[in-house]
Structure formats: C-alpha cells, structure tokens
Amino acid sequence: MQGSSQKILQLLKTHAVLRPADLDDLGIPRITLNRLYQRGQVEKVARGLYRLPGAQISEHHSLAEAAKMVPKGVICLLSALRFHDLTTQAPHEIWMAIDRKTRLPVNKALPIRFVRFSGPALIEGIESHIVDGIPVAIYQPGKTVADCFKYRNKIGLDVALEALKDCLRNRRCEADTLWQFAKICRVSNVMRPYLEALNA
Incomplete structure (x- = not known):
C-alpha cells in the first residue's frame, strides 16, 4: 500500500x-x-x-479540471478565445462542446456551460494542449472564431468581431482557414462581409 x-x-x-x-x-x-x-x-x-495541497497551477488550470471531468468534451467559444488570447474577457464559466447525443455530466462541481455540436462542427479544428500535465482538447483559433459567429446571439457579435480582428492581426490563422471553418460552421454568409472588409 x-x-x-x-x-x-x-x-x-x-x-x-x-x-x-x-x-x-x-x-x-x-x-x-x-x-x-x-x-x-x-x-x-x-x-x-x-x-497535491498547495500545488502550483497555471491560469488555465480550470480547463484541465474540466477535461478530466468530461474527457470527450472540447473547450470552445469564450474559454477557447481566452486560452488563445483572442479576447479581453475572462469568462466565469468554462465553455465546452459535447456531442448532441452525449448525456450531460451530472457533476456540478465546476461551472461548465455546455453547448452541443455535431458532425464536422464537433470534430474539425481540435488541438490537444497540455495544461498542468493534463491533455486538454481545445478548438484552434480559426474554428473558435467561426463558432463565435455561429453563437453570436449567446456571446455577442462584438466579441466575435473582436476575435476575428485579433485572429487576423496577430496572424493566429490565415483568412483561408477562417473561410474553411466558416463553411463548416455554416456561417460563411454572416462572416463574408467582415472578412472582406478586413482583407480590403
């Protein structure tokens, strides 16, 4: 023992x-x-x-805890924006995508806000990052921006626009990649005028 x-x-x-x-x-x-x-x-x-008591943890430690609690979940939207430094907001909830058919976890110990994705919108654009020794699935910047436009009614169009501008300005992904994810998330018509204006 x-x-x-x-x-x-x-x-x-x-x-x-x-x-x-x-x-x-x-x-x-x-x-x-x-x-x-x-x-x-x-x-x-x-x-x-x-x-361990008093363990040194990073600013993204809550994402590691969420990944442990919901192994098939993917960090998305505001939490992914924050991880990629594409927003000034600090969400008080952990935003996590799960499959439409997945049962919601009953554990309420962490403030997780679940959104349901399906098909390519769920599986495309996932990166694995090590946070405090734990593998955490997080959508890459381009996919996250497209998701923000899809869920603009929940998080605000201003947040999506800020993320789009920062993503291009800081070269976190190419315009072509954003366009690809816009199609996957079915928001190409919504994003087109903003992408065209920023690339003009």
Missing part, C-alpha cells in the same frame, strides 16, 4: 489533477487515494478530482 501511495504522489507531481478512475489502469486500489485524502496528503478540488 505504501508503494501505491508513493505512485499516486509521484503522478500528482506531473499531473495537476487526478480522478480515482485514473488509478484503475495502473492497478492501484482507489481506496489508496481516499486514505491519502484523509491523511491530508492530497486535497479534493471537486467531486472526484484530487491534487
């Missing part, structure tokens, strides 16, 4: 958060994690999520 405890503590030095399910593949009994928690050697940050 002592060896199992050490393995968990070592794992938490490279992976900021851990779920009990993560221990199954390693052959470590889940009760070991609970004992470490009872002894104060790990702390619970949300239901089913543990980390």
Whole structure:
C-alpha cells in the first residue's frame, strides 16, 4: 500500500489533477487515494478530482479540471478565445462542446456551460494542449472564431468581431482557414462581409 501511495504522489507531481478512475489502469486500489485524502496528503478540488495541497497551477488550470471531468468534451467559444488570447474577457464559466447525443455530466462541481455540436462542427479544428500535465482538447483559433459567429446571439457579435480582428492581426490563422471553418460552421454568409472588409 505504501508503494501505491508513493505512485499516486509521484503522478500528482506531473499531473495537476487526478480522478480515482485514473488509478484503475495502473492497478492501484482507489481506496489508496481516499486514505491519502484523509491523511491530508492530497486535497479534493471537486467531486472526484484530487491534487497535491498547495500545488502550483497555471491560469488555465480550470480547463484541465474540466477535461478530466468530461474527457470527450472540447473547450470552445469564450474559454477557447481566452486560452488563445483572442479576447479581453475572462469568462466565469468554462465553455465546452459535447456531442448532441452525449448525456450531460451530472457533476456540478465546476461551472461548465455546455453547448452541443455535431458532425464536422464537433470534430474539425481540435488541438490537444497540455495544461498542468493534463491533455486538454481545445478548438484552434480559426474554428473558435467561426463558432463565435455561429453563437453570436449567446456571446455577442462584438466579441466575435473582436476575435476575428485579433485572429487576423496577430496572424493566429490565415483568412483561408477562417473561410474553411466558416463553411463548416455554416456561417460563411454572416462572416463574408467582415472578412472582406478586413482583407480590403
């Protein structure tokens, strides 16, 4: 049991958060994690999520927690904009895309706002980023901008326009890439005048 405890503590030095399910593949009994928690050697940050007390975490740590909680979700919209430095806003919720047929997770420990995508709009433009040792699926800048135009009624057209301008100005993606994602998200007619004006 002592060896199992050490393995968990070592794992938490490279992976900021851990779920009990993560221990199954390693052959470590889940009760070991609970004992470490009872002894104060790990702390619970949300239901089913543990980390080392006082662990150094990045500004995007909540995205790592969300990725652990919803492994098939993709960080999108305002949260993806913030990650890519394409907005001045700091969303108080984590925006996450899930498949239309996926059941909503019951865990309410994190403030996650789910949006349902399907087909190419769900699977295209996904990048994997390591945040505090955790792989996090996040839509790339061009896809995120197109998504913002699609959901402009939820997040505001001004936010989508700011993201579009910053994306082109800072060369986060080419106009052709934006156009490609505009078609995938079915917002090419909405984005066309803005893209043309910015490229004039």
